[in-house]
Amino acid sequence: MFFTSLSKASLALIAASLVLLLTNSVESHSYADCIDWRFTNPKKSNSWSDKHGACFGYARRFPLKAKPFAKLDSDDPNRHYQQSHKNPDPNHALPCSNGRQGEEPGADETMGHPVTAAYSGKDQHGRKTGMITTTHPGGQLCIRWPAKNHAVPDEKNQPVTIALSGANPKKDPTQLEFLDNIVAKLNYKNCTDKGKDTDIWPCGGCFNLPKNLQTGYHVMQWRWKLNSDEWYTSCADLNVVKK
Structure with missing residues (x-):
């Protein structure tokens, strides 16, 4: 038979490969890919594919053109950040990854000093980082x-929450402070271009910022719950200017 002709080493290699494949499929976790996505045709905003839009603002130190869409979870460190389960609970956990803490530490998304430093340089691998989001009070993101x-x-459809800081904070808000200022809840499963690979479906949602939002820099948190104790976040800065 076929299997009797394979060595034990070959069988072990096949088994290990299957485990790795299944692990990558199951343990894939999300993050914000773009903070200011703009559709090529705003009247036909029904596709989140790169073919039908472009990004004009990114999360902190997000690498440009590093890998194809949705593949930064295999980066080193992973792009996705899972908050600690014991800090003492996810509602008190570090809101923006510092690259060291958390169940899955993720890439460094701490505040830059100045704020624009997180968008004007390179990430730890020497890749150019994406631009900061510039918007206005009442503007759509x-x-x-x-x-x-x-x-x-x-899969259960857990919403994405969007929270904001006040204007020009000196440091990132705590998770509890973000929870006190949630400005939008988005449908996680609002995905398009659904091919066979369910890992890379592009998804997204739009919302309007408060009309009374002060001008200046604001920290924005994208937060998504996968299981009862798994929270994933991405942090970005908004440069809010007068319209």
């Missing part, structure tokens, strides 16, 4: 994220 296998019918 559209945020994009990859499905990472979690937008299929048998």
Whole structure:
């Protein structure tokens, strides 16, 4: 038979490869890919694919053109950040990854000093980082994220929450401070261009900023709950200017 002709080493290698494949499929976790997504045709905003739009603002130290869409979870460190389960709980956990803490530390998304430093240089791998989001009070923002296998019918649809800091904070807000200023809840499963690979479905949602938002820099948190104790976040800065 076929299997009797394979060595034990070959069988072990096949088994290990299958485990790795299944692990990558199951343990894929999301993050904000773009903070200011703009559709090529705003009247036909029904596709989050790169073919139908472009990004004009990114999360902190987000690498440009590093890998194809949705593949930064295999970066080193992973792009996605899972908050600590014991700090003492996810509602008190570090809100923006510092690259060291958390169940899955993720990439460094701490505040830059000055704020623009997180967008005008390179990440730890020497890759150019994306630009800061510039917007205005009452302006619309559209945020994009990859499905990472979690937008299929048998997955529970947990909303994405968007929270803001006050104007010009000296440091990142605490998680509790973000929870006190949630400005939008978005449908996680609002995905398009659904091919066979459910990992790379592009998803997103749009919302309007408060009309009374002060001008200046604001910290924005994208936060998504996968399981009862798994919270994933991405942080970005908004440069809010007069319209």
